[in-house]
Amino acid sequence: MTIRQNKTGVVVMWILLTFMALVTLLPLSLMVLNSFKTRMEIVRNPLALPKIFSGINYKNAWIQGQVSQAAINSILLVAGTLLITIISSCMAAYALARKKLRFSNGISVYFLVCNTIPKQLFIIPLFFILQKMGLIDNLIPMMFVYSAIYSPFAIFLLYSYFMGISKDIINSAVIDGATSWQIFWKIVLPLVRPGILTVALIVGLWCWNEFLFAVTFLQTDKVITLAVKFYGFTSRYVTEWGSMMAFAVMVSVPIILFFIFLQNRFIDGMTAGGVKG
Secondary structure, eight states: OOHHHHHHHHHHHHHHHHHHHHHHHHHHHHHHHHTTSOHHHHHHOTTSOOSSOOOHHHHHHHHHTTHHHHHHHHHHHHHHHHHHHHHHHHHHHHHHHHSOOTTHHHHHHHHHHHTTSOGGGGHHHHHHHHHHTTOTTOHHHHHHHHHHHHHHHHHHHHHHHHHTSOHHHHHHHHHTTOOHHHIIIIIIHHHTHHHHHHHHHHHHHHHHHOOHHHHHHOOSTTTOOHHHHHHTTOOSSOOOHHHHHHHHHHHHHHHHHHHHHHHHHHHHHHHHTSOOO
């Protein structure tokens, strides 16, 4: 490959990356822009700049959407779901990858099939079960529901990470007298930290944005999440677009920060998880 061809390839790559960045950032930019405009300005021309940059939409969205309580509910729900999902999925994936189980192949296929089943099929029977048990409008049962929904994906993803660990590392730990729990917690888990962070990022975003199960099982203001509150800005006759955009900005900021934080940790985890010769 000549130097000229190499430069052409670099230019084409930068053009494609720039185009993809613009496509990604344009909706976010319009969302932020319209959050400072009145409803009439948005209806007339959503692409135009606001006549006056006002934060009244953020004030209205904060009050109408009860952001403080909904944000606490969402954070607790995401944190609890991640805790349950990561612990259970790591144990299950490690057992499937490293332990000689009789039905390990069948169990792996089961988790793979679970990823293809529409989650909406579980809503009606699950609702009646939780209702009879008196667990509607409770965040803790929702943590286990979300964990059950997302665990097959987490196990299937972490399985490949555990399979990539060299047997020599585990055998060396056994020779040194380490117990099974010591090998799992102190040796294996640090090596699969990139996989754990990937699961935390994906499952956390899914849980934060999940609407269908949340609107079905969480029905009172004291447990409603941000995703459900966002739906409350629409009505049959009038939609407060400015307040809705302001609310969307406030909901999106934690997601963006969460992604940036875990992205940096993901890179650090890949470096730390490498086996040095």
